Amino acid sequence: MPVHRPGTIRRRLTALSVTLLAALSLTLPLTSAQAATTPARGSAHMGMGVLAHDGRSGTPSTGDATQTEGVDVSSYQGNVAWSTLWNSGVRWAYTKATEGTYYTNPYFTQQYNGSYDVGMIRGAYHFATPDTTSGATQANYFVDHGGGWSKDGKTLPGALDIEWNPYGASCYGKSQSAMVSWIADFLNTYKARTGRDAVIYTATSWWTECTGNYGGFASANPLWIARYASTVGTLPAGWGFYTMWQYTSSGPTVGDHDKFNGALDRVQALANG
Template identity: 90%
Template sequence: MPVHRPNPLRPRRLFLAGLLLATLTLTLALTAPADAATTPSRGSAYMGMGVLAHDGSNGTPSTGDATQTEGVDVASYQGNVAWSTLWSSGVKWAYTKATEGTYYTNPYFAQQYNGSYNVGMIRGAYHFATPDTTSGATQANYFVDHGGGWSKDGKTLPGALDIEWNPYGAACYGKSQSAMVSWIADFLNTYKARTGRDAVIYTATSWWTDCTGNYSGFASANPLWIARYASDVGTLPAGWSYYTMWQYTSSGPTVGDHDKFNGALDRVVALANG
C-alpha cells in the first residue's frame, strides 16, 4: 500500500494565495470611485453647501459705509441652536431650512424656526431645490405645506428658494439652461399663488451663470440672496443691481453660516411686511 505523505509546499501555496487575494482587495478599494463614499445622503443638503468647493473661501466682509443687519441661516446639521446667544451677539434675523425636494423635512425645524422668533428675531424658511426629482410647482407646494408659508405679522420673511450646486450629482441637475429657468419660474409662480409673496432667490453668481445662462428675468420681482465667501459680493447675477442679503461666511460664531442684510433693521421689517 502506498504511503501518502503531506505536501510540504501546500501550506506555502495557500499562504501566498491568501496574500495575493488580500493585496487585490486592498488595491480595488483604493482605486474604486469615491462617489459612493463622498456623495451625501438625501436630505442633508444645506444653504451654501457647494460654495466653498466651487466659489471661493471664507473671508472677512467689507461693507463700507452701508448699514448692514446681521443674520444667520441654519439647517438640521446644526441641531438645537443657541438663539439667545446669537441674539445677544447682534443677530436680528434668521432663515431655517424647512424642506428639500418632496422627500425631506427638517427634524429641528420647530426649535430653529420658533426659537429664533421667540428671542425676537425676524425669521423665514427656505427650501433646498432638487430640480431633477419633481417639478417646481410640486416642490413649492410641498414647501408651503411644511413650514414655508408666510403671514403678515411683521416677524416672518418670505420663503427663500435655495438653488445652487447639486450635492448628489451633476451640478445643474441634468437640466439645460432654458429648462432650469422654466423650473425656477414654476416654483416661484406657485409660491406666489399660494402665499401672495415673491420668494427670495438664494444662489451664487457662478452657478447661476452656468446653469441658467445668467438669466435676468427674475430680478424685478424676487429679492436676491447672494452667496460668496469673500470680502465683497463680487459680480451679481444678471438683472440685479443690488443684493438684499449676502451669505458671507460658513465659519461664523455660534453657528457657521452668517449673513448681512443690505440695510438697517427697519428694512428687514419692510421685507417681512411686504
C-alpha cells in the same frame, strides 16, 4: 453553417461582459468609497456647493452701508443657541424647512420658532432638487411643511435655495432654458399660495452656468447672493443690488452668517411685504 473567427468571438464576449457589468452596477450597493463621497439625500444646506466652488470664509469690507447681521441654519446645526446669537447682534434668521419632496428638517420647530421667540425676524428656505419633481410640486411641498408666510411683522417670505447639486451634475441634468422654466414654476406657485414673491438664494457662477445668467426674475424676487469674500463681486444679470449676502460658512455660534443690505427697519419692511 457560418464560421466565427476567434477575434469576432472575443469582441462579442467583451461586449457582453461590459453590458452585464453595467447592469450589475445599477443594482449593487455603493462601495464604502462611493458612499463616503456621496452625501445622503436631505443633507444639503445653504452654501454646501459654495464651499466647493467659492471658498469658506469672507470678511465684509468696512465702510459699507448699514447692514443687519443674520444667520441661516439647517439640521446640520441641530438645536441652535438663539439667545447667544441674539446677544451677539444677530437680528434675522432663515431655517431650512424642506428639500425636494422627500425631506423635512427634524430641527425645524426648534430653529424656526426659537429664532422668533428671542425676537428675531425669521423665514424658511427650500433646497431645490430640480431633477426629482417639478417646481410647482416642490413649492407646494415647501408651503405645506413650514414655508408659508404670515403678515405678523416677523416672518420673511420663503427662500428658494438653488445652487450646485450635491448629489450629481451641477445643473441637475437640465438645459439652461429648462432650469429657468423650473425656477419660474416654483416662484409662480409660491406666490399663488402665499401672496409673496420668494427670495432667490444663489451664487453668480452657478446662475451663469445653469440659467445662462437669466435676468427675468430680478424685478420681483429679492436676491440672496452667496459669496465668501470681502465683497459680493458681480451679481447675476438683472439685479442691481443684493438684499441679503451669505458671506461666510465659518461664523461664530453657527457657521453660516449673512448681511441684510440695510438697517433693521428694512428687514421689517421685507417681512411686512
